[in-house]
Amino acid sequence: MGFSTLNPQPSTLNPVSHFSLELPTIQNWNCHSCSECCKQHGIFVSEDDKARIEQQEWTAEDGVPEGQPIFVKEGGLLGKSWYRLAHQPDGSCVFLDQTGLCRVHAKYGEPAKPLACRIYPYAFHPAGSKVAVSVRFSCPSVVQNLGQPVTDNRKEIRGYANQVVPANVRDAEPPELTPGTRLDWSDLMPAVEVLDSLLAADDVPVLIKLLRVLYWVGLIDQSKFDKLSGDRLAEFWNIIAQASTEAFGPETPLSEIAQPSRIGRSQFRLLAGQYARKDTYADDRSLRGRWRLLQMALTLTRGRGTVPAVQDCFREVPFDKLEQPFGNLPAEAEEMFTRYFRVKVQGMHFFGRPYYGVPFVEGVHSLVLVYPVVLWIARWLAASDDRTSLSKDDIVKAITIADHNHGYSPAFGTWGFRRRVRNLAQLGDIAKLCAWYGR
Ligand code: SF4
Structure with missing residues (x-):
C-alpha cells in the first residue's frame, strides 16, 4: 500500500486525518x-482530474494539436479501467510545451493540474501508527537537495496526504521481516530506526555503512523471532548493529x-541494465521492440x-x-548517497507494499544494490563522454535514472528480477559489487 504520484486513489479520499x-x-x-x-512518468488521472481537464476544453490554439x-x-x-494523460511522440506529456512548461499550470494555475502532478515527488507509506513520507529521487532537485526543507512544506504535504491516504491506513498489515516471519509494527519499526542509525554514522564512508548494513541484515536473516519481542527484540537489533560496526x-x-x-557480475549487469532503461509511452512495444530488448538482455548477460x-x-x-577503477568519487557523492538511503529508509520506501511486497531483508538487499547500480550507470555516462573519472553530474544523473525505476518499474517486481537479487545475496556478491564499483 503505497500512495504516490502513480497511484493516487481518489475513491479512498480521507477528509478527516486519522494519522500523523x-x-x-x-x-x-x-x-x-x-x-x-x-x-518520463505515466500520469494517471482520477475521475475528478479527467472531468476538470475536459471542462478546460483544450484546442489547437492552446498548442494541443488537432486530433491529439x-x-x-x-x-x-x-478488470477495472482507468485513464492516463496521453504522451507526445517524444514521450513527454501532452500538456508539456516547447519551453518545458505545463500548459495546464500556465493557463489555469497549479491547482488545476492532475493530483499526481501536484503530489510528485512525494510518496506516502504506512508505518504503524504513522504515515511515512518518502521522496522520489527521479527528480534532479531532490538528488541535489535544492530548495527549502521538506518539513517546511508540511501543510501542503498534509493536504496531499489527506487526498490519497485511506482513512484505514493504520489497519495496514505490517510487511514480512523474512519470508514467513511477520512482526507487529511495534517490533518492526525499531528495526527500521536501527537501520537508519547505521546509515547515519558520520565517522565512516557510505561504502562502510552499506557493508555494515549487509552484515546486520545477514544476521537478521539467520535468526529466529518466535521467542523475541518488545524490549528484548529492540535490544537484539542494537546488539547486532554493534556487531556490524565492530x-x-x-x-x-x-x-x-x-x-x-x-x-x-553477469546477474548484476542484467539488473543494472534494467535500472539504466527509461521506459516511456513512446517506446516501441511491437514484437520488433521486444526482440530488441531480448537482444540487449543477452548482450548484458554475456558482457562481451x-x-x-x-x-x-x-x-x-x-x-x-x-x-x-574510476578513482575517488566526487566529494558530493557521500552526502547524496547517504541522504538517498536514509530518505528511502525513513520513508519506508524499500519493502512491503511500497516495494513490490518484498520482506524487509530482501528490500534491504535491493536498496543496497542501488549503490553499485548507480556507480555502474555513472561510469557508463562518464565513459560515453570519454572520461575515466566520475563527476558530480554523473552521480546526480545516475541516481535520477536508477530511482525512476526503483520501486516503480513493474519489471522489478517480477519473479525473475527478485530471483536475481536473491541470487546476488546468496552468492555474497552484493558487498563485493559495492566495493568493486566504489573503487
Ligand atoms: S505537470 Fe503538466 S505537463 Fe507535467 S505531467 Fe502534469 S499535466 Fe503534464
Whole structure:
C-alpha cells in the first residue's frame, strides 16, 4: 500500500486525518521547473482530474494539436479501467510545451493540474501508527537537495496526504521481516530506526555503512523471532548493529574485499541494465521492440563487446571500460548517497507494499544494490563522454535514472528480477559489487 504520484486513489479520499505524518528531516525540495517528471512518468488521472481537464476544453490554439488525444484508457479487458494523460511522440506529456512548461499550470494555475502532478515527488507509506513520507529521487532537485526543507512544506504535504491516504491506513498489515516471519509494527519499526542509525554514522564512508548494513541484515536473516519481542527484540537489533560496526570499522581495508564472482557480475549487469532503461509511452512495444530488448538482455548477460545503449544519454562503450577503477568519487557523492538511503529508509520506501511486497531483508538487499547500480550507470555516462573519472553530474544523473525505476518499474517486481537479487545475496556478491564499483 503505497500512495504516490502513480497511484493516487481518489475513491479512498480521507477528509478527516486519522494519522500523523513522518517527514524526512534531512531532505530539501522545491520544484525548479526542469520538467523532467513531465517527460518520463505515466500520469494517471482520477475521475475528478479527467472531468476538470475536459471542462478546460483544450484546442489547437492552446498548442494541443488537432486530433491529439488528451487521455488514454488503460486496462478494462477483464478488470477495472482507468485513464492516463496521453504522451507526445517524444514521450513527454501532452500538456508539456516547447519551453518545458505545463500548459495546464500556465493557463489555469497549479491547482488545476492532475493530483499526481501536484503530489510528485512525494510518496506516502504506512508505518504503524504513522504515515511515512518518502521522496522520489527521479527528480534532479531532490538528488541535489535544492530548495527549502521538506518539513517546511508540511501543510501542503498534509493536504496531499489527506487526498490519497485511506482513512484505514493504520489497519495496514505490517510487511514480512523474512519470508514467513511477520512482526507487529511495534517490533518492526525499531528495526527500521536501527537501520537508519547505521546509515547515519558520520565517522565512516557510505561504502562502510552499506557493508555494515549487509552484515546486520545477514544476521537478521539467520535468526529466529518466535521467542523475541518488545524490549528484548529492540535490544537484539542494537546488539547486532554493534556487531556490524565492530566487523567494519573505519580502518577496514576495502582492497581486501574479494572481486564479485563471474556469475554475480553477469546477474548484476542484467539488473543494472534494467535500472539504466527509461521506459516511456513512446517506446516501441511491437514484437520488433521486444526482440530488441531480448537482444540487449543477452548482450548484458554475456558482457562481451559493447554495452547496448538503452537510452539516448548513453553511447555504446566496451564493457571493460566500466570495470576499470574510476578513482575517488566526487566529494558530493557521500552526502547524496547517504541522504538517498536514509530518505528511502525513513520513508519506508524499500519493502512491503511500497516495494513490490518484498520482506524487509530482501528490500534491504535491493536498496543496497542501488549503490553499485548507480556507480555502474555513472561510469557508463562518464565513459560515453570519454572520461575515466566520475563527476558530480554523473552521480546526480545516475541516481535520477536508477530511482525512476526503483520501486516503480513493474519489471522489478517480477519473479525473475527478485530471483536475481536473491541470487546476488546468496552468492555474497552484493558487498563485493559495492566495493568493486566504489573503487
Ligand atoms: S499535466 Fe503538466 S505537470 Fe502534469 S505531467 Fe503534464 S505537463 Fe507535467
